Amino acid sequence: MPVPKTPSGNRRQIDPEFADMINVQxxxxxxxxxxxxxxxxxxxxxxxxxxxxxDLLEEAPFEQIKPKPPQSKILREDQNHNMYVTGCTEVEVxxxxxxxxxFWRGQKKRRIANTQLNRESSRSHSVFIIKLAQAPLDADGDNVLQVNSGAGY
Structure with a gap:
């Protein structure tokens, strides 16, 4: 079976804090x-x-004197009537x-509080978004082809 081509990069080690939570087949x-x-x-x-x-993945600078609360993001609609959040952190995996x-790094930032029915009630809704990008390669299979603006994949 062919293996998909991906740009070369260093393979990161999994954070030991999350390693026991990950059970991948x-x-x-x-x-x-x-x-x-x-x-x-x-x-x-x-x-x-x-x-x-x-944004649960946003890395905000920590200020010891007066920490700032996270800034709310804006929900927008594109020309095809698809909803998206502007300025949201995207991490390539x-x-x-x-x-x-x-995912677990973001989970740690969710707002939770005790209720009479549930010890860790989130009082919120969360969305984990997975985006797959595909781009054509040149004849040699080494470089991504440049696409004219307006053309999509």
């Missing part, structure tokens, strides 16, 4: 991969709390393990 596979394309996977994680949208690590 070794026999995951991808069918019908077009070897004339390159693929990238990006993940985002947002939380909707009290009618505000927060190279493996299922990396995607789970990003």
């Amino acid at each position: 070794d026999h995951c596979k991808v069918d019908e991969v077009d070897e004339d394309n390159v693929y990238s996977v990006f993940v985002s994680y947002i939380e909707i709390y009290n009618n505000y949208i927060y 190279k493996s299922t393990e990396e995607a789970f690590e990003v």
Whole structure:
């Protein structure tokens, strides 16, 4: 079975704090991969709390004197009537393990509080977004072809 081409990069070690939470099947596979394309996977994680949208992956600088609360993001609609959150952090992941690590990192930032019925009630809704990008490669299979503006994949 062909292995999809991905840009070269260093393989990161999984954070030991999350390693025991990740249980990925070794026999995951991808069918019908077009070897004339390159693929990238990006993940985002947002939380909707009290009618505000927060980026759970945003790295905010920590201020000891007066920490700033996270800034709410804006929900928009594109020309095809698809909804999206502007300014949301997208993290490129190279493996299922990396995607789970990003997910758990965002989980730690969710707002939770005790209620009489549930010890860790989230009081929010969260959305873990997975985006797959595909781009055609040149005849040598080394570089992404430049596409005219207006053309999409």
